[in-house]
Amino acid sequence: MSSAVETLSNGQFQTVYNVFSFALASMLFTALFLLVSQGRVLPRYRQALVVSATVCGIAAYHYFRIINSFNEGFAPTAIGGDYTLTPFGFNEAYRYVDWLLTVPLLLLETIAVLALPRATRASLLTKLIPASVLMIALGYPGEVAIDTLPKMLWGAASTIPFLYILYVLFVELTKSLGRQPAEVAASVKRLRILLIATWGVYPISYLFPVFGLDGADAFVLRQVGYSVADVLAKCLYGLVIYKIARMKSAADDPVFAEQEFEEAPSSEARATAAA
Amino acid sequence: MSSAVETLSNGQFQTVYNVFSFALASMLFTALFLLVSQGRVLPRYRQALVVSATVCGIAAYHYFRIINSFNEGFAPTAIGGDYTLTPFGFNEAYRYVDWLLTVPLLLLETIAVLALPRATRASLLTKLIPASVLMIALGYPGEVAIDTLPKMLWGAASTIPFLYILYVLFVELTKSLGRQPAEVAASVKRLRILLIATWGVYPISYLFPVFGLDGADAFVLRQVGYSVADVLAKCLYGLVIYKIARMKSAADDPVFAEQEFEEAPSSEARATAAA
Numbered sequence: 001m002s003s004a005v006e007t008l009s010n011g012q013f014q015t016v017y018n019v020f021s022f023a024l025a026s027m028l029f030t031a032l033f034l035l036v037s038q039g040r041v042l043p044r045y046r047q048a049l050v051v052s053a054t055v056c057g058i059a060a061y062h063y064f065r066i067i068n069s070f071n072e073g074f075a076p077t078a079i080g081g082d083y084t085l086t087p088f089g090f091n092e093a094y095r096y097v098d099w100l101l102t103v104p105l106l107l108l109e110t111i112a113v114l115a116l117p118r119a120t121r122a123s124l125l126t127k128l129i130p131a132s133v134l135m136i137a138l139g140y141p142g143e144v145a146i147d148t149l150p151k152m153l154w155g156a157a158s159t160i161p162f163l164y165i166l167y168v169l170f171v172e173l174t175k176s177l178g179r180q181p182a183e184v185a186a187s188v189k190r191l192r193i194l195l196i197a198t199w200g201v202y203p204i205s206y207l208f209p210v211f212g213l214d215g216a217d218a219f220v221l222r223q224v225g226y227s228v229a230d231v232l233a234k235c236l237y238g239l240v241i242y243k244i245a246r247m248k249s250a251a252d253d254p255v256f257a258e259q260e261f262e263e264a265p266s267s268e269a270r271a272t273a274a275a
Numbered sequence: 276m277s278s279a280v281e282t283l284s285n286g287q288f289q290t291v292y293n294v295f296s297f298a299l300a301s302m303l304f305t306a307l308f309l310l311v312s313q314g315r316v317l318p319r320y321r322q323a324l325v326v327s328a329t330v331c332g333i334a335a336y337h338y339f340r341i342i343n344s345f346n347e348g349f350a351p352t353a354i355g356g357d358y359t360l361t362p363f364g365f366n367e368a369y370r371y372v373d374w375l376l377t378v379p380l381l382l383l384e385t386i387a388v389l390a391l392p393r394a395t396r397a398s399l400l401t402k403l404i405p406a407s408v409l410m411i412a413l414g415y416p417g418e419v420a421i422d423t424l425p426k427m428l429w430g431a432a433s434t435i436p437f438l439y440i441l442y443v444l445f446v447e448l449t450k451s452l453g454r455q456p457a458e459v460a461a462s463v464k465r466l467r468i469l470l471i472a473t474w475g476v477y478p479i480s481y482l483f484p485v486f487g488l489d490g491a492d493a494f495v496l497r498q499v500g501y502s503v504a505d506v507l508a509k510c511l512y513g514l515v516i517y518k519i520a521r522m523k524s525a526a527d528d529p530v531f532a533e534q535e536f537e538e539a540p541s542s543e544a545r546a547t548a549a550a
Contacts (some may be wrong), residue, residue, distance in 0.1 A: 006354070035311055043314070044286075050311050058304050065296060087351035091289055095298045118536065173513045 008074055008083045012216055013083040016223045020067045023227040028059035030235040034242060042252060045245035049115035052238035054247040055102045059234050062098040095226065096140045101131045108236065113241050116176055127168050131161040150209055157204060181251045187244045194237060201229035281360045283349055286360040287491055291498045295342045298502040302335035305510040309517060320520035323388035327513035330377045334414040334509050335451050337373040371415045378407045381512065388516050391451055410436040423485055430481060456526045462519045469512060476504035513550060
């Protein structure tokens, strides 16, 4: 999939480049933060942190590739002049490769952090993961399609598993939220809102060509939109997962809560911890 | 071993490039995931995780080399145009170097995760590892052979150790599965099916030239086939090994199971853990 845009102004090129670099830095250091913070949650929540870190790490790798391709794909014509497309082109298909790997993992981390009973967890994942793979796989032919009709048909097909994912997250998952501490249940609700709000950016960008938005400005807007949505959907999402894991750790274990959250342990708590 | 293909369409080049990148990302992040997840299994299963991570790490290194060689080996002729072979050529022999290192290790991780008695483990590995080295070494002369007759003869020679490996895994290993928990025995059976299904792709790709499949489409299909088979045989395989190690850890140690899996530990479990 090569971009149809053949010329970018100097400012447009720099904007896209800087946004890609922002996304890469966010992904890489969120991944490292989540890895080195494993000791800040109880063991049963560490799997969720490792999966979140993996998601951000995979995305960092793909932004590295995207930046390289963008750098090779457009060359400056003069000092301060326009950038024109080179024979290497700009390969954006990495985004779909990235999503194919990271979207199922995002759903996995969402379920993992709740530490649900084994049967509930298995049942939710058996529904969510195949649906997310199907959603990405059905979206790709539409993204590369040039005509409007196949684009709309593949887009509609991809929307079906997306709606099913929302059903599972908003109806089936809700049944198990009653067992969670109140502030955890509230955070999970915010997490779902974040998921819908950020995932909503992708179909909008997808439909740009249908709305006739296909010039250089639309190209820049789409790249910025995808990048910002990626940072919110992976980094911010991962940090909310971390916050939930911290809250649940504190709720599960008073000694851990004292160690991690209280400014200075009381003498009674010290006595309890020592006992 | 240079590819005989001299021209790839833009779409063919991008497809192969993206599949290589997908394989590299999968290998690299599965390796990191398995390394940082060591604390998620009991010490006696960590060797299997380290070996699995090593397999994926070695494969990530080789995909990095394969991508570089592919990128140097084919150059674009015009914007959106074909890619033609350069004097550097495309070196694919890395695959055999990779397999020579990773296939014995894959068999080692399969046996390691079962934590069998020392004598059984040694007996199985003494059979499996030399056979796997022989299988790869005998396959290589056939891969580079241009004539059909030597290709078939080396291929047949390589099949003998392959069949012996299957015999050891399906007949000898089965005798020790009775000692495993039921869900572990079921997972090991699925693991063997995964091994046969993915390893079966390699001889099919190997025989492409014999079937007269040697154009650009066959080249693309072979690269995609090898890459997808590699991801399933190493990453998915490694993750199933991880899952088996988690199940066995939980079965071996109730306190570990409580720490890692249960939502909130009961007071009795806390008392047991403290005792």
